[in-house]
Amino acid sequence: MTGDDPHSEDTATGRRMPSFGRRGFLGVAGVAGAGLVVGGAAGGAAGGAAGYSAASSESPDTAHATEPFYGTHQAGIVTYQQNSLVFAAFDVKDAVTTAQLQALLARWAAAASLLAVGKPVGPVTTRSGAPPADTGEAFDLGAHRLTVTVGFGTTLFDDRFGLSDKMPAALRPLGQLAVDTSIDPTISGGDLCVQACSEDPQVAFHAIRNFARIGRNVVTLRWLQEGFGRASATTNSQTTPRNLMGFKDGTANIKAEDPKVADAQVWVGDETDQAWMKGGSYLVTRKIRMHIEAWDSDDITDQQQIFGRYKDSGAPLTGEAEFDTLDFAKKAGDGATVINRFSHIRLAHPDNNGGAQILRRGYNYTDGIDTRTGTLAAGLFFIAFQKNAHEQFARIQNSLAQDRLNEYITPISSSLFAIPPGLSKIGDWYGKTMFGYQS
Numbered sequence: 413m414t415g416d417d418p419h420s421e422d423t424a425t426g427r428r429m430p431s432f433g434r435r436g437f438l439g440v441a442g443v444a445g446a447g448l449v450v451g452g453a454a455g456g457a458a459g460g461a462a463g464y465s466a467a468s469s470e471s472p473d474t475a476h477a478t479e480p481f482y483g484t485h486q487a488g489i490v491t492y493q494q495n496s497l498v499f500a501a502f503d504v505k506d507a508v509t510t511a512q513l514q515a516l517l518a519r520w521a522a523a524a525s526l527l528a529v530g531k532p533v534g535p536v537t538t539r540s541g542a543p544p545a546d547t548g549e550a551f552d553l554g555a556h557r558l559t560v561t562v563g564f565g566t567t568l569f570d571d572r573f574g575l576s577d578k579m580p581a582a583l584r585p586l587g588q589l590a591v592d593t594s595i596d597p598t599i600s601g602g603d604l605c606v607q608a609c610s611e612d613p614q615v616a617f618h619a620i621r622n623f624a625r626i627g628r629n630v631v632t633l634r635w636l637q638e639g640f641g642r643a644s645a646t647t648n649s650q651t652t653p654r655n656l657m658g659f660k661d662g663t664a665n666i667k668a669e670d671p672k673v674a675d676a677q678v679w680v681g682d683e684t685d686q687a688w689m690k691g692g693s694y695l696v697t698r699k700i701r702m703h704i705e706a707w708d709s710d711d712i713t714d715q716q717q718i719f720g721r722y723k724d725s726g727a728p729l730t731g732e733a734e735f736d737t738l739d740f741a742k743k744a745g746d747g748a749t750v751i752n753r754f755s756h757i758r759l760a761h762p763d764n765n766g767g768a769q770i771l772r773r774g775y776n777y778t779d780g781i782d783t784r785t786g787t788l789a790a791g792l793f794f795i796a797f798q799k800n801a802h803e804q805f806a807r808i809q810n811s812l813a814q815d816r817l818n819e820y821i822t823p824i825s826s827s828l829f830a831i832p833p834g835l836s837k838i839g840d841w842y843g844k845t846m847f848g849y850q851s
């Protein structure tokens with residue numbers, strides 16, 4: 413599902429033009445089929461996207477653009493980063509059995525396969541007087557390149573579901589990192605996570621809402637985070653966006669066009685102690701509040717030294733254009749290096765971290781204002797994928813303990829999830845091989 417990127421950039425808007433799925437009106441048969449799928453149990457989670465076919469319905473916007481669903485890796489990782497995020501963490505309810513959890517993971521898989529092609533998860537109307545299976549707010553909106561990415565938290569591997577010997581060593585908790593003085597456990601962690609990304613915020617919200625609805629007897633929502641604009645780039649074909657500090661973010665990110673780097677840094681391979689994780693990845697989320705008012709009163713020279721890049725062009729302070737190579741040795745007249753030794757890009761760079769890289773996929777967020785102070789409650793919902801978060805994210809984060817940026821940011825949530833590989837075909841479901849079944 414992460415093969416060649418078929419998209420091309422619209423140079424006028426800086427946004428990639430979508431690949432248009434061959435889809436159109438949602439026929440009654442498709443909707444009814446979806447209802448059957450969602451009503452099924454673990455082994456019977458057939459149906460979904462592959463049964464879908466319709467006349468082409470092309471549109472100049474992204475409405476009918478779709479991302480591949482089945483494949484080696486889950487979508488929503490190296491996928492061209494969409495502009496909206498809704499991310500949810502769930503806890504499994506007390507007294508839920510292993511079979512009930514498996515059935516939920518199968519129902520989520522079937523639902524995700526339908527949503528990925530812009531279908532509802534079941535009928536949006538009903539004659540029976542019962543509530544419809546799909547909540548309806550995304551009906552006829554299109555997929556807008558929706559991706560749904562499902563993961564497992566450390567707590568899922570306790571003794572409740574017979575998974576204690578299936579926990580990968582790489583999923584052990586990250587623990588308290590040097591900058592972690594204000595982490596709120598109520599918005600961190602969780603048994604399961606679901607990342608929904610789309611070009612349309614309502615489509616992303618609809619996915620999470622219907623996952624919660626499908627799972628209401630099995631899971632409870634633990635926390636939820638919206639992201640209103642992408643703060644990274646995951647392909648060379650998209651422009652680098654800006655974070656809420658006004659800097660281009662994602663310039664030196666791992667990009668989909670470089671699968672060798674993704675294989676080396678993002679995808680779990682033979683090194684894993686748990687074969688079911690091969691083709692998967694590890695996801696770190698960090699909600700990082702920015703002290704926006706303080707940042708806005710810092711002078712531009714200092715802002716640029718903190719990041720080591722120019723604010724307007726995104727070029728390194730040792731270069732002229734955004735993608736110019738960094739020169740960490742270059743000295744200024746006073747003998748100090750041009751890129752400050754405590755700048756963000758120097759400390760986060762692979763040269764300073766034993767070659768470790770991460771795939772960043774963060775989003776700008778706002779929670780409105782902090783009513784105690786009247787200041788903006790906003791920042792970066794940082795998302796990173798990697799082969800091993802202890803060796804990659806935590807290593808870089810430990811280097812960033814000296815980051816001058818820390819004066820202007822506070823991490824307030826932190827989570828680690830194992831992202832299983834992609835689903836192979838209809839009937840496969842999240843964690844199927846982890847539970848000992850053939851995919």
Ligand SMILES: C=CC1=C(C)c2cc3[nH]c(cc4nc(cc5[nH]c(cc1n2)c(C)c5CCC(=O)O)C(CCC(=O)O)=C4C)c(C)c3C=C
Nearest residue numbers: 655659660661662663664700757760761762792808809821
């Ligand atoms: C531990 C990992 C990282 C955290 C946490 C983090 C927070 C954070 N970053 C920015 C803004 C920028 N980051 C940039 C580059 C960059 N950041 C990280 C890692 C973390 N950032 C890496 C690995 C890199 C790439 C370094 C390199 O190889 O050059 C940049 C520069 C542009 C870019 O390359 O993307 C900006 C800007 C903020 C605002 C922030 C927390 C709020």
Ligand SMILES: [Fe+2]
Nearest residue numbers: 661756757760
């Ligand atoms: Fe960064």
